[in-house]
Amino acid sequence: MKARLSPSNLVMALVIAGLALLPLYTSLSGNVFVLTLFTRIVIFALAAVSLNLIMGYGGMMSFGHAAYLGIGGYAVGILAAEGIGSGFIQWPVALLASALFALVIGALSLRTRGVYFIMITLAFAQMAYYVASGLSRYGGDDGLTIYKRSNFAGIINLSDRVQFYYLCLACLSGGIYLVWRIVNSRFGLVVQGLRSNEQRMQAIGFPATRYRLVCFVISGVMCGLAGALLANNTDFVSPAMMYWTRSGDLMVMVILGGMGSLFGPMIGAIVYLVLEEFLSQVTEYWALIMGPLLLLIVLFGRGGIVGILGRFSRG
Amino acid sequence: MADPLLRVEKLVRRFGGIMATDHVSLDVDRGELHAIIGPNGAGKTTLISQLTGQLHPHSGTIHLAGTDITDTPAYRRSALGLARSFQITSLLKDFTALDNVALAAQAHDGHSFYFWSDARKENRLRGPALAALERVGLGQRADAVVSELSHGEQRELELAVALATKPQVLLLDEPMAGLGITESARMVKLLQELRREVTIVLVEHDMDAVFALADRISVLVYGRVIASGRPSEIRGNEEVKRAYLGEQHVVTRHV
Numbered sequence: 001m002k003a004r005l006s007p008s009n010l011v012m013a014l015v016i017a018g019l020a021l022l023p024l025y026t027s028l029s030g031n032v033f034v035l036t037l038f039t040r041i042v043i044f045a046l047a048a049v050s051l052n053l054i055m056g057y058g059g060m061m062s063f064g065h066a067a068y069l070g071i072g073g074y075a076v077g078i079l080a081a082e083g084i085g086s087g088f089i090q091w092p093v094a095l096l097a098s099a100l101f102a103l104v105i106g107a108l109s110l111r112t113r114g115v116y117f118i119m120i121t122l123a124f125a126q127m128a129y130y131v132a133s134g135l136s137r138y139g140g141d142d143g144l145t146i147y148k149r150s151n152f153a154g155i156i157n158l159s160d161r162v163q164f165y166y167l168c169l170a171c172l173s174g175g176i177y178l179v180w181r182i183v184n185s186r187f188g189l190v191v192q193g194l195r196s197n198e199q200r201m202q203a204i205g206f207p208a209t210r211y212r213l214v215c216f217v218i219s220g221v222m223c224g225l226a227g228a229l230l231a232n233n234t235d236f237v238s239p240a241m242m243y244w245t246r247s248g249d250l251m252v253m254v255i256l257g258g259m260g261s262l263f264g265p266m267i268g269a270i271v272y273l274v275l276e277e278f279l280s281q282v283t284e285y286w287a288l289i290m291g292p293l294l295l296l297i298v299l300f301g302r303g304g305i306v307g308i309l310g311r312f313s314r315g
Numbered sequence: 316m317a318d319p320l321l322r323v324e325k326l327v328r329r330f331g332g333i334m335a336t337d338h339v340s341l342d343v344d345r346g347e348l349h350a351i352i353g354p355n356g357a358g359k360t361t362l363i364s365q366l367t368g369q370l371h372p373h374s375g376t377i378h379l380a381g382t383d384i385t386d387t388p389a390y391r392r393s394a395l396g397l398a399r400s401f402q403i404t405s406l407l408k409d410f411t412a413l414d415n416v417a418l419a420a421q422a423h424d425g426h427s428f429y430f431w432s433d434a435r436k437e438n439r440l441r442g443p444a445l446a447a448l449e450r451v452g453l454g455q456r457a458d459a460v461v462s463e464l465s466h467g468e469q470r471e472l473e474l475a476v477a478l479a480t481k482p483q484v485l486l487l488d489e490p491m492a493g494l495g496i497t498e499s500a501r502m503v504k505l506l507q508e509l510r511r512e513v514t515i516v517l518v519e520h521d522m523d524a525v526f527a528l529a530d531r532i533s534v535l536v537y538g539r540v541i542a543s544g545r546p547s548e549i550r551g552n553e554e555v556k557r558a559y560l561g562e563q564h565v566v567t568r569h570v
Contacts, residue, residue, distance in 0.1 A: 186421055186429040186437075193418050196407040203367060203405075204480055205393030205422035214428065 008309035012263050015270070019169060023162045035161055041273045042168040043229045048253040048265035049175045050222035055251070056260030057183050058215050059195030063118045064105070064125025065250050068098045068220045070132060070242030072227020077144045077237035087150030087158070091228050098224025099217050101128070106216035110209055125242055132239040143238025150232055158232050168229050172266065175222050180262055182218070191215045256297055258306030267305050318381050320345040320514050321366070321484055326375035328361055328538075335361040336372065337538035343484065348506075348515045350525045353535035354558070359518045360402055362535065363488050366516070367399045368392045380483065393422065396483030400473040400490055402518070406461045412472050413457040417444035419479035447479040448472075451505060467498035474505070478513075485515045491524055503527060526550070534558070 019042065026035040047069055054060040075094035084090065109120040138144045149158040158164050182188045190211045193201045198208055231237045240246070249272070257268020275293070279286035301308040319342035328336035335358040343349045353359055364370040366377060368389035376385045384392055407415050417440045421427060424440065434440065448454050451471040456464060464472065470490055477485055490506070491499050503524050509515065510528065519525050525532065526546045533543040536558045542549060549555055 182430050184433045184435065185431055186427040186434040188430070189414070189418060189421070189434050190427045193407050193410070196409055197405060199369065200401075200405045200407060200476075201418075201422075202389045203369070203393060203399055203401075204419040204476060205390050206418075206427070207388070207390045211427065 006310075007312055008306065011309055012267075015263075015267065023165055027162075032161065035165055037273070037277055039161075039165045039168055039233055040230075041270055042165070042172050043226050043233060044250070044253065044273060045266040045269035046168070046172045046175050046229070047223050047226040048250055048257070048269045049172065049179060050219045050226065051250050052254045052259065052261075052265040053179050053182070053222070054216055054219040055254055056258075056264070057179075057188065057195065058191045058212060058219075060110070060212060060216065061114075061118050061251075062121040062216075062219075063244070063247050063251065064121035064123075064128075065219075065223055066242045066244070066246035067101065067105075067125035067128040068223035069227040069230055069246065070128055070237070070239070071098050071101050072224035072229075073231035073237040073241050074132060074135075074138070074144075074227075075224075076150060076228050076231040077146050078138055080146045080148060080150075081138060081144060085148050085151045087152040090150050091225075094224050094228040095221050098220045098227070102217040102220025103213070106213045106220075110212050110216065122244055122247070125247055126244060129239050129242045129244075132242065139238070141239060143236055143240070146231060146235045146237065149235065150228070164232070168233075171225060171229060175225075176262060176266065178222070183262075187211065187214070252294060254304075256294060256304055258304030261303065261306040264304050264306040271305060318378075319343055320380055321516070322376075322378040323362075323366070324376045324378075326362070326365060326377065327373045328358075328365060328370060329373055334538045336365065336375075338375070339535070339538070339540055341533055341540065341543070343514060343516055345483075345514055347530040348510045348517060348528055350517045350519060350529035350532045351535055352519065352522070352525055352532060357535040358538040359535055360488055361538075363399060363486050363516075363518060366486055367397055390422075393480055396481075397486065398477035398480045398482035398484070399486040400470075400477050400488060402488040402492055404466070404469045404473060406469060406472060406476070408462045409460065411458050411460055412448060412453055412464065412468075412475075413441065413444055415461060415472060416447050416475050416479045417441055419476045420444050420447075423480050444479055447475040450478060451475045452501070467494055467501075470494060470498075470502065471505070474509075478509075482513060485509070485513050487515060487517045487519075489518055489520060491519055491521045499524065 022038055023035060026032055051062065051065045054062055072094040075097050076090045079090045079093060105121065105124045109117055112120055133141050156163055156167060158167065183192065190206055194208050194212060202208060230241065253268035253272045254265045256272055257266065258264025275290060276286065279289050297304065303310065321343040323339060323341040326336050326339045339362060351359055351362065361370065365372050368387060372385065376383055378384065379395055379397060384395060420440045420443045421434065445454065445457060448457050451474050453468060453471055453475060456468060461469065461472065474490060491502055494502060499521060506528055517528065529546055531544060532546055532549045533540050534549060534555050541558060542552045542555050
């Protein structure tokens with residue numbers, strides 16, 4: 001990946017600069033709403049980036065990725081409810097729980113391909129959803145309010161809007177950087193090779209499942225982190241976080257922005273959530289506008305928004 | 316005589332009621348080029364797929380250098396020194412030619428759980444990969460994406476990928492399939508060079524190529540080996556002539 005100043009790179013650079021400078025804008029204009037919106041967007045962008053790792057690069061169409069949002073979120077929420085407020089405990093537990101869930105789900109679902117894989121990941125996520133609904137001690141269907149955000153012993157104050165925003169942005173940047181390292185590494189090439197032609201990869205000597213599984217777990221952990229952030233952002237966790245439509249939202253963000261591109265999922269999350277926000281202010285039937293728009297991009301813009309920008313820059 | 320490098324004994328594979336491989340026994344000695352011929356549907360690809368582990372036989376055994384590999388999965392057979400090329404080109408289409416070969420080299424350089432450093436900058440992978448590409452005459456096309464390569468180039472790339480795994484036995488499933496006359500001639504020349512370095516099992520329709528290259532030929536008809544021997548013996552075998560050579564040979568002569 002060489003850095004060239006093509007229009008698409010220019011757009012990425014502008015978006016990143018915009019995200020980095022956003023708190024400055026809010027403090028000057030006093031418009032806090034934008035910061036709140038973009039904190040949410042950045043968190044979902046991280047979730048989309050994690051999904052893109054398995055879906056875009058690995059060819060594993062997981063339709064249950066929101067489960068990790070829920071698991072990461074509930075790890076924070078449940079520990080908070082039990083009086084353990086330290087982020088140094090909450091967050092590692094969130095990541096570990098996500099890893100464990102991904103390991104089990106992956107080990108079972110990666111035996112299948114195509115539609116079956118989609119269905120099995122969906123089924124497991126729905127299972128997680130119903131388990132959360134059944135946790136009556138932790139609010140059941142109604143969800144669980146988190147009265148105190150994760151406490152990081154004064155290093156960072158999550159209740160401070162700007163600090164929290166920058167923490168989310170740092171996690172997103174870290175996530176994108178990690179994916180960039182991974183996809184160009186030996187491991188990443190194997191995973192992408194398996195997406196391209198599994199039979200060939202087996203014939204030259206790669207055991208497919210263990211590489212896919214590790215990729216699946218990395219992705220799950222990254223999304224679990226997004227879940228921990230999301231719980232702190234909303235001060236609330238509920239089963240709805242892992243409902244299948246949430247998984248669908250994540251998939252749409254990835255496809256919209258550009259599957260298998262580094263910044264695509266981030267762009268997709270921004271466009272999707274900003275559109276959702278503004279269209280829903282205009283009309284109750286915002287989905288009627290969003291739907292056709294998505295269709296157009298998927299039908300005519302292969303490679304999503306990033307793909308369109310790329311073609312534009314090649315002329 | 317020493318143990319054969321590859322020994323197949325009484326291999327059976329059925330598809331429903333059809334015996335695709337009917338008690339096939341076959342020895343391939345180290346250093347020889349063993350051709351397998353037979354009319355369409357004789358079960359040649361089925362046999363190759365069992366040798367590489369993509370298909371599992373219903374009975375019988377396969378030994379590689381004395382080790383029973385009948386139940387060994389495909390990826391591990393590759394580690395043991397079996398490499399194949401596919402009859403229908405099977406490559407990583409969205410990767411470059413060099414990436415394809417470098418991945419084959421990587422597969423035989425320990426595990427691939429390295430997540431950080433750029434694999435495309437590793438000389439220990441790129442070097443041998445480029446050498447393999449040059450070996451088959453694709454050195455100039457290293458950075459071309461596979462989908463942009465011509466059919467002939469893709470066939471050569473198949474070979475380079477197989478070579479990069481440093482195989483003991485090369486299983487070539489119709490490497491000449493779909494090639495033009497000049498491309499075929501180039502491939503024959505290439506195989507003539509390669510055979511000095513590696514044991515080859517060659518499945519091929521092009522009879523001129525087979526008789527020019529093979530040390531021994533086994534003739535497969537309806538899943539059974541009806542004859543096995545030196546080219547001159549096969550040429551003179553009446554049963555083979557009836558079953559196969561007659562029409563086919565005439566056809567290739569016209570070309």
